[in-house]
Amino acid sequence: MGKFFSNKDIAKLFREISASYAAKGEDRFKIIAYDNAATSVEHATSELKDLWEDGKLDTVPGLGKSIRGHLDELFKTGKVKHFEDVKKDLPQGMFDLLEVGGLGPKSAYKLAKELKIKNVDELENAAKSGKIGNLPGFGKKSEAEILTAASEVKGRGNISRYLLTDAFPVAERILSHLRNHKDCERAEPLGSLRRMVATVGDIDIAVASKNPKAIVDHFKKFREISRVLEAGPRKASALLQNGIRLDLMVQPANAFGALLQHFTGSKNHNIHLREDAIKNGMSVSDYGIKVGKKLHEFATEEAFYKFLKMDYIIPEMREDTGEIEAALGHKLPEVLDIRDIKGDIHLHSSYPIEPSHDLGKDSFEQIIKRAKELAYEYVGLSDHSPGVSTHTKAQIIDLIKKRSHKIEQLKSSNIEFRILNLLEIDILTDGTLSVPEEGLKILDGAIAGIHSSHHHDKKTITKRMMTAINSPYVQVISHPTGRLLNQRESYEADWTKIFEACKKTQTILEINAYPNRLDLPDTLVREAINVGVKLIINTDSHKLEHMDNMKYGVSVARRGWAKPKDIINTLPWANFRKYFNVT
DNA sequence: GCCGTTTTCGGCCCGACTGTTTTCAGTCG
Numbered sequence: 001m002g003k004f005f006s007n008k009d010i011a012k013l014f015r016e017i018s019a020s021y022a023a024k025g026e027d028r029f030k031i032i033a034y035d036n037a038a039t040s041v042e043h044a045t046s047e048l049k050d051l052w053e054d055g056k057l058d059t060v061p062g063l064g065k066s067i068r069g070h071l072d073e074l075f076k077t078g079k080v081k082h083f084e085d086v087k088k089d090l091p092q093g094m095f096d097l098l099e100v101g102g103l104g105p106k107s108a109y110k111l112a113k114e115l116k117i118k119n120v121d122e123l124e125n126a127a128k129s130g131k132i133g134n135l136p137g138f139g140k141k142s143e144a145e146i147l148t149a150a151s152e153v154k155g156r157g158n159i160s161r162y163l164l165t166d167a168f169p170v171a172e173r174i175l176s177h178l179r180n181h182k183d184c185e186r187a188e189p190l191g192s193l194r195r196m197v198a199t200v201g202d203i204d205i206a207v208a209s210k211n212p213k214a215i216v217d218h219f220k221k222f223r224e225i226s227r228v229l230e231a232g233p234r235k236a237s238a239l240l241q242n243g244i245r246l247d248l249m250v251q252p253a254n255a256f257g258a259l260l261q262h263f264t265g266s267k268n269h270n271i272h273l274r275e276d277a278i279k280n281g282m283s284v285s286d287y288g289i290k291v292g293k294k295l296h297e298f299a300t301e302e303a304f305y306k307f308l309k310m311d312y313i314i315p316e317m318r319e320d321t322g323e324i325e326a327a328l329g330h331k332l333p334e335v336l337d338i339r340d341i342k343g344d345i346h347l348h349s350s351y352p353i354e355p356s357h358d359l360g361k362d363s364f365e366q367i368i369k370r371a372k373e374l375a376y377e378y379v380g381l382s383d384h385s386p387g388v389s390t391h392t393k394a395q396i397i398d399l400i401k402k403r404s405h406k407i408e409q410l411k412s413s414n415i416e417f418r419i420l421n422l423l424e425i426d427i428l429t430d431g432t433l434s435v436p437e438e439g440l441k442i443l444d445g446a447i448a449g450i451h452s453s454h455h456h457d458k459k460t461i462t463k464r465m466m467t468a469i470n471s472p473y474v475q476v477i478s479h480p481t482g483r484l485l486n487q488r489e490s491y492e493a494d495w496t497k498i499f500e501a502c503k504k505t506q507t508i509l510e511i512n513a514y515p516n517r518l519d520l521p522d523t524l525v526r527e528a529i530n531v532g533v534k535l536i537i538n539t540d541s542h543k544l545e546h547m548d549n550m551k552y553g554v555s556v557a558r559r560g561w562a563k564p565k566d567i568i569n570t571l572p573w574a575n576f577r578k579y580f581n582v583t
Numbered sequence: 584g585c586c587g588t589t590t591t592c593g594g595c596c597c598g599a600c601t602g603t604t605t606t607c608a609g610t611c612g
Contacts, residue, residue, distance in 0.1 A: 272597070279589080
């Protein structure tokens, strides 16, 4: 057995092979194939190593016979001879240089080979000393460009993706800047922001205008821009001071539909659309759809998709995971909408329960008031359980009884509105729960989650989760993968086994709507509902404002193709309550 | 290298922008 190769490692390896082939001027489709394989591996929901052990590598798109053979060798021996041969006569330093914006494989190869540059630091020095400008194919302008881009790589550190909640306010500011221009008829945020991907890499903006040049000029004046990367007659890109990249495209309103569609993506969705179009004698671009020489323009996306004989596809589903086939066959599911949500049951209050983790900021009463404003029918009050290391068993029971007494009073003073007396309990490192059975019996139900030892291996994590799933007192598993976006990876778990157990015990998996969680992730949502597991969308609020995050959880569900019936908090109280210990 | 409801061979999305060129290659989304 060699060392463990994660999907991230493998994707990086494929990208290097792709770049190597590009540097060598190999067949461009081979280059694309390795790039596609890398992307596919990055999107996979299981570790390739596990799939390989189960003989299921062929379920990953983009991995053909040849690449699967290489992976076989990698997992068995820890290396791939063919890959080493490909990279053998290339300067190793070139791969680091690909991080620098504007440098592709050809330029990186030249710089690493001719100037013996091994990393971004050396690249910066070479540019400063004027060595790059003298190289054939490079000039003074590209030297200056490289110098700037190299320093930006060092400045941005490790963060390359932004939370939706961080990106939206920035998008709003650039949109309002653009909308202030008299020639701006419409401005929309597109790309991964519109598709509501959990994290976004850049902000894409489309503008409808008869005067694209004026819009581009106005765009360049946005106060938060640190550097304009490029600016043509209808397209521009810029870097913001906070490191986010902005991309702008402009099109007249009568042809705006194709631009919306193009710029929303995803890339793979568009490629698939265009390949299908070719087979039908058409050519699709951001200008419209060409049939022969005639260009058909579309004011709306609906008209665009209709022309291709497809049902309208919501942005959240445009990831080329079957939505195109479904739209052609008129078989797209009716996914849920934020208006379907009737309650939120993962809410932390300021009630002094002496928890192991953080208290919320607001009282039960304030939470209930806010829930009513949101037109919910019910809430679950679910503070963390009392700390196990700081309390005796008897003290824990006592605290739960006192809290329950208070909640019972609230129930009787809110007859029309429904309140669940819950706790979010810990699945401890040994697999036991942080509240003894005697305490659990007092509650209307429990949400259980892993809050410690996230580093445990796949087998241990799975076992810990199974004890909670199999407990008759646990109805919901919170933030099931434990990921914290940009901070902590998901832990490994046997999802097939977990989904089966959830289905059998009618245990609900949470889609946690907290913006740096969004957990279950969309891909696992889709797998779970395919098995028949029921889900619930909760905000995990620690203050009232957090209750507005429900929309992010709904987007995750929509990206996972969830219908209202897959999500139990779309149910009216009469049906919803059956999942809990209430009459 | 991958892939298949017109294909196991012969295809593989489409276009913008920039710099170093003298008609185009490289990079990007």
